[in-house]
Amino acid sequence: MTVPAPDPVAAPSVPASVRVRLAHAAMEAALAVDGVVAGHGGPVGRHATFDRTGPLVGVTAAAAAPDGYDVSLRLVARPVPLHLLAGRVRAAIDRRARRLGLAAQLRAIDVRFEDLEETS
């Protein structure tokens, strides 16, 4: 006798937390910036945000008192001026957070470049 597969429709739809939404918004905004290639999991590959859909590699958001979240990104970039690229990434995340109504919760945005990738 076979066991019926769980009905996905029956699973309650839980909205993502502000922390997870901020992490997704930050990574999406960062990847849209010219010069950013990908997220990077860090030296042990665990710099990621986990939710129901799986790991989002390269970003974490952590509560920062009193009521916000610090975002930490680890990125792979092309060989461009990285200090300027970090500023563009922060600006893009700020814009995305404002658009999504998350700006009030967004605190520091730490950016770390873990690797370079040359595009041919």
Added chain:
Amino acid sequence: MAQSGTQQHEDTTQKTPGTAVVPGGGEEAGPLQSDRGTTSIADAVVAKVAGIAAREVPGVYELGGGVARAVGSVTGRVGLGDQRSQGVNVEVGEREAVVDLTAIVEYGESIPQIANQLRENISKRIEGITGLKVTEVNIAVNDLHFPGDDEQPDEQRVA
């Protein structure tokens, strides 16, 4: 003096809090400091930039000592490691970086001139790409390359 070859990926970057820029503070904030969060660069990134910059200098045949090149050859063949940072060791701080480099130079080239060009190009590229100030580029030339060294002997394999 540069140590031989293999690249270190130790995470030596010191992080500062997101609001680390102190107005009127003792030390001048570098381009990596911001009042909206920190920017940090992994050692691997600086080593890769240094390796690419070193290979841009004419007269540099290869980077790395014998062991580093042998290991790099094997790891490169199996898809591990990155030969662009072979022969490069770096120490990275919040604002500054130190580079140790091992190189093989073409026979006949002026090693002092090549060393100067290496220092200039590596400093220029690292400062341009990462915003870090390069305080030292230590260079060890550990071999010379002669024309024809790479040619395979033309041996006849069948009669």
